[in-house]
Amino acid sequence: MLKLDKISKVYSTGTFGGKLLPAVVDVSFDIGEGEVVSLIGESGSGKSTIGKMILRLITISSGKIIFNGIDISTFKKNTLKSYYKEVQGVFQDPFSSYNPIFKADKIFTIIRQEFFPKMKDKEWEEKVDSSLKAVGLNPDQVLNKFPHQLSGGQLQRFLIARALLLDIKFLVADEIISMLDASTRVDVLNLLAELKSRGLSILFITHDLSLGYYISEKAIILYRGSVVEMGNTEKVYSNSLHPYTKMLMASVPRLDKKWEEVEVELKAKQIENTIGCVYYDRCRVPDKDAGCAGSRPPLIKVEQDHFVACKHCMKE
Amino acid sequence: MSLQTKNLRVYYQTLRGDVKALDDVTFNIKDGEIMGLAGESGCGKTTLANSIIYLTPPMKYIDGSVELDGEELPIWDIDSMNTFRYKKVSIIPQYAMNAMNPTRKIGKMTEELLVSKKISYKKTKAELDRRLDLVELKNDILGMYPIELSGGMKQRMVLVLSTLLNPSLLIADEITSALDVSTQKAVAEMLVEFRNRKIVKSMIVITHDISILYQIADSILVMYAGKLAEKASTEVIIHSPMHPYTRLLISSLPKVGVKYSEKKLTGIKGNTPLLFNPPVGCRFKDRCPVAFDKCIKEPPFIEIEKGHFVACWRECERNA
Secondary structure, X not given: OEEEEEEEEEEEEOOOOOEEEEEEEEEEXXXXXXXXXXXXXXXXXXXXXXXXXXXXXXXXXXXXXXXXXXXXXXXXXXXXXXXXXXXXXXXXXXXXXXXXXXXXXXXXXXXXXXXXXXXXXXXHHHHHHHHHHHOOXXXXXXXXXXXXXXXXXXXXXXXXXXXXXXXXXXXXXXOOOOOOOHHHHHHHHHHHXXXXXXXXXXXEEEOOHHHHHHHOOEEEEEEOOEEEEEEEXXXXXXXXXXXXXXXXXXXXXXXXXXXXXXXXXXOOOOOOOOOOOOOHHHOOOOOOOHHHHHOOOOOEEEEOOEEXXXXXXXXX | OOEEEEEEEEEEEEXXXXXXEEEEEEEEEOOOOEEEEEOOOOOOHHHHHHHHHOOOOOEXXXXXXXXXXXXXXXXXXXXXXXXXXXXXEEEEOOOHHHOOOOOOOHHXXXXXXXXXXXXXXXXHHHXXXXXXXXXXXXXXXXXXXXXXXXXXXXXXXXXXXXHOOOOOEEEEEOOOOOOOHHHHHXXXXXXXXXXXXXXXXXXXXXXXXXXXXXXXXXXXXEEEOOEEEEEEEHHHHHHOOOOHHHHHHHHOXXXXXXXXXXXXXXXXXXXXXXXXXXXXXXXXXXXXXXXXHHHHOOOOOEEEEOOEEEOOHHHHHHHO
């Protein structure tokens, strides 16, 4: 359904834009219909950049994103509008997604003006009601309120309801859980899982490994803009091969296990290593060699539906 | 007993009346104990931390007492608390990342901080270097500006700063929540290391992430809507909690290995009550699955087993 073909994003930084910062490097994966894919990585790994490129909020430096067979960079005005009818995003901070001066339902009014200008009032109200109910909100309690009168979980579900008004096929969910309290987290998570069973595809961007495992069937681990490991969620989690994935799995605080004795290397200042393995300077594999530093390891298939970008992990 | 609070009440003054953010809080922390403080946003975690160290308006002291190492802290008096602050009680505030002065080099800022407490920077310098070493920071960091450091480095620098005078009690308010998992682990383990080396005697670690507390805390105190719900050792809170709120909270946390398709988790119905006019009796009763008629009265926070305190009528009756 959505296919990313070797996309890269290079930001220019520095006072006059002289320095180049590769945020995403040659990332390829695809998402099928009704599939939830978790994009997992630490801050600065480029996960949000990928989400924004899919939503066309920023341009792609190289590569293509293909949605239902069409390159999304070719979309202009009208075709772009129909793209947004099918692809929408929800972001991390529900509090800053609203204008505090207006009532929260203004986000629905804008959708109506833009996409359904001819719809009758009655019909529209019914549509809003049903999409609010779909996200588990009671329309009487939440409509006609200002953002500060609603809780974080309610606001976040409001944004999902807004996306649902458009009959979307694809949702980019960028860290939508992380600002919520533990007791409301699960509700939003379950809502996503329910929408998935209705055929919605979701790109679930997160840094929390347990959330990724809970709802997705495919996991992609990003490190400094490159995919280091990807595949079936269970395979990636139970049979992690890349040294970075292993370190990540060991550092996650868990309730069923105390921290394992894995040495955590504190992140030093990022060293520009544009040619070799992205993980080279933090890697603790004893037999890392000049080959690792000299050329970027490609993704190798280890088993059905499981790929790793490290040749040394294969030997074990 | 390192820290002992008795019937502490702190309200927020607003135009619409008092917000009862901390109501009748009684607990104690033993020497060498790392106590985790958990709860949802708005339950009073940060208010508790701030009232022990820096109680300013709109916070208002109502009554109760706080004792540290047998000495009463004059928390209601900002000026006389100065003798305790930083030397006896210290805090790593929330958003510690932005706690450093951006216009000063870190070494200079540290010096100014020490001078304001009438302590010689030169004499402390050797100790400062040793501490930086302990948190794996290089010495030349003192010649840098805060903007040159990464989030994890700033967090560790603030950890060194806050503990430089060997305070008896350290309060760490959400210090790991803005960090990546690998950095999170390193910083959390450094907290434990500081306790093990007796640099600080005891700690209160505030976080909404219970799984971190499971890794580092000796005991966990769960708060709900300005009240204490349960306190027990970490193992007990995680594996056999008694208060219905704790039980729901623990069971709603997704774990690695739990999939939606296999086991659907449930959240807690309803919302936390507003504290302008908190519900009478048990504040959790409207969301509680096992509430009964006795919950109209306020449950006491009592010790049911040794070291296990619960505020719930159900548990009181079962253990009566």
